[in-house]
Amino acid sequence: xxxxxRRVNTRWVIIFASFFIISLILWNTYTFFQIxxxxxxxxxxxxxxxxxxxxxADENTEVELPxxxxxxxxxxxxxxxENDSIINTVNIDEENLLKSKKAIxxxxxxxSENDPIVIEYVPGKFQKLYYGNSSLLNKLKYYPLAxxxxxxxxxxxxxxxxxxxxxxxxxxxWAGMAKETAHQIGTPxxxxxxxxxxxxxxxxxxxxTQEIEKDIERLQTITDRFSKIGSEPKLERTDIVHETxxxxxxxxxxxxxxxxxxFSAPKxxxxxxxxxxxxxxxxxxxxxxxxxxxxxxxKLKLAIVAxxxxxxxxxxxxxxxxxxxxxxxxxxxxxxxxxxxxxxxxSLTKRIVEEYHKGTIKVLQSEIGKGTTMQVLLKIKxxxxxxxxxxxxxxxxxxSTFSCFSxxxxxxxxxxxxxxxxxxxxxxx
Numbered sequence: 001x002x003x004x005x006r007r008v009n010t011r012w013v014i015i016f017a018s019f020f021i022i023s024l025i026l027w028n029t030y031t032f033f034q035i036x037x038x039x040x041x042x043x044x045x046x047x048x049x050x051x052x053x054x055x056x057a058d059e060n061t062e063v064e065l066p067x068x069x070x071x072x073x074x075x076x077x078x079x080x081x082e083n084d085s086i087i088n089t090v091n092i093d094e095e096n097l098l099k100s101k102k103a104i105x106x107x108x109x110x111x112s113e114n115d116p117i118v119i120e121y122v123p124g125k126f127q128k129l130y131y132g133n134s135s136l137l138n139k140l141k142y143y144p145l146a147x148x149x150x151x152x153x154x155x156x157x158x159x160x161x162x163x164x165x166x167x168x169x170x171x172x173x174w175a176g177m178a179k180e181t182a183h184q185i186g187t188p189x190x191x192x193x194x195x196x197x198x199x200x201x202x203x204x205x206x207x208x209t210q211e212i213e214k215d216i217e218r219l220q221t222i223t224d225r226f227s228k229i230g231s232e233p234k235l236e237r238t239d240i241v242h243e244t245x246x247x248x249x250x251x252x253x254x255x256x257x258x259x260x261x262x263f264s265a266p267k268x269x270x271x272x273x274x275x276x277x278x279x280x281x282x283x284x285x286x287x288x289x290x291x292x293x294x295x296x297x298x299k300l301k302l303a304i305v306a307x308x309x310x311x312x313x314x315x316x317x318x319x320x321x322x323x324x325x326x327x328x329x330x331x332x333x334x335x336x337x338x339x340x341x342x343x344x345x346x347s348l349t350k351r352i353v354e355e356y357h358k359g360t361i362k363v364l365q366s367e368i369g370k371g372t373t374m375q376v377l378l379k380i381k382x383x384x385x386x387x388x389x390x391x392x393x394x395x396x397x398x399x400s401t402f403s404c405f406s407x408x409x410x411x412x413x414x415x416x417x418x419x420x421x422x423x424x425x426x427x428x429x
Contacts, residue, residue, distance in 0.1 A: 022148065026148075037137060041114070044114075044117055044131050045117060048119045048129050050065070050066035050069040051066075051080070051119055051121075052119050054066050054067075056121060077131065078090035078091065079092070082127045110132045114130070114131055179226065182227040186223070189216070189219055196209055196213060196216065199212075218250065221277060225278075235275055235357075236274070238272060238274050240274065240304070240313075240378065241265045241269060243280065247280040248263055251284060251288075255291060256296050258296060259294065259298060260299040263303075265304035272311060272357075272380055273358075273379075275356065278352045282349050282376065286349065286376070287300065290317035290319060293319025293320050293321075295319070298318040299317070300316070301314075302314070302315050303316070309380055311379075312376070313375065313376040313378075314364065315376075317371050318370065319371055321368040321370055322366040323366075331346050331361075334347075335347075349361060361375065
């Protein structure tokens with residue numbers, strides 16, 4: 001606890017120190033800017049005095065110094081006016097002066113940058129000297145912005161490095177925990193299979209043993225999912241109609257009869273490149289979310305539609321619906337509208353569909369109070385399995401709430417069966 005608090009305090013110290021350093025740099029830059037601006041003002045006052053000297057010069061006047069002052073100014077733009085007319089310019093492109101509108105625009109810009117210097121060359125007659133900032137001063141004006149951008153970019157790189165390192169550590173931890181859980185559940189799972197064989201030998205009703213075998217197969221599938229975390233998912237040429245219907249039928253038999261399930265698909269096989277176990281996980285998450293949105297009562301339809309190149313899986317419910325602004329947010333890890341939700345199911349589903357099956361998933365349509373349609377789109381593979389498979393590492397840092405619940409629930413049943421077979425028998429009868 002003390003270590004965690006110390007880390008939080010250290011972060012705040014670093015944040016405040018960074019703000020202090022940035023503020024100090026900005027203040028120093030502003031100070032330098034004002035110093036240079038005052039120096040340029042002094043140069044323009046000298047230029048104005050030189051202009052006055054040349055206007056009033058006669059054959060005995062020394063003009064070498066005023067001319068030198070004029071020649072030394074190579075960076076500050078100047079416009080000299082008299083009676084609102086431009087009579088002279090310095091360090092301004094002559095082509096811009098040929099157009100009166102352009103010249104007026106430049107004059108207004110100089111007026112906005114600095115106050116004019118009034119030259120009274122004879123009593124009652126005045127000229128006004130308008131000048132702008134030099135190129136050096138303009139560069140210095142944008143220097144703080146560039147510096148802040150560099151600091152922000154550097155801070156972003158540091159943050160991303162820290163975040164990616166932390167996520168990599170979490171991924172390793174989750175993968176290790178998942179593999180260990182799959183390993184630990186193996187022993188009671190084997191025992192369950194043995195008990196089923198004993199029940200068959202005792203001539204127990206076949207419908208009971210068949211249902212138990214289905215749950216054991218489901219438990220084996222979930223165990224296989226957990227064991228594959230951190231491993232390479234192998235893609236196979238698979239009939240997506242068969243795999244989808246198999247996952248859908250199992251879920252239909254396990255949920256409330258108050259839900260009207262509908263399944264429609266082509267009669268012929270549709271071959272795609274996917275991992276069957278991960279695909280069943282995708283269907284499970286979509287169906288489970290649809291049922292949660294309907295609060296266990298409503299209509300749920302799963303439709304498979306194919307064309308020449310793609311196959312679409314549409315899951316439609318009559319639930320509460322999703323706001324349009326949340327169409328993308330729902331796929332982010334941690335986002336959930338459930339009181340006890342983890343916000344990981346759709347994030348994991350998106351990762352399976354897009355990263356491993358090279359498809360897309362989106363909210364096809366949704367209306368508040370009427371329902372939602374989720375769509376998964378995959379490419380159809382006409383040829384056999386490609387020899388060049390891209391190797392990916394399935395480092396899933398998220399778990400489906402339904403999968404975890406089913407996993408541990410079935411694990412508890414398995415443990416109970418190992419400890420006391422008589423309890424299982426009594427339960428069955």
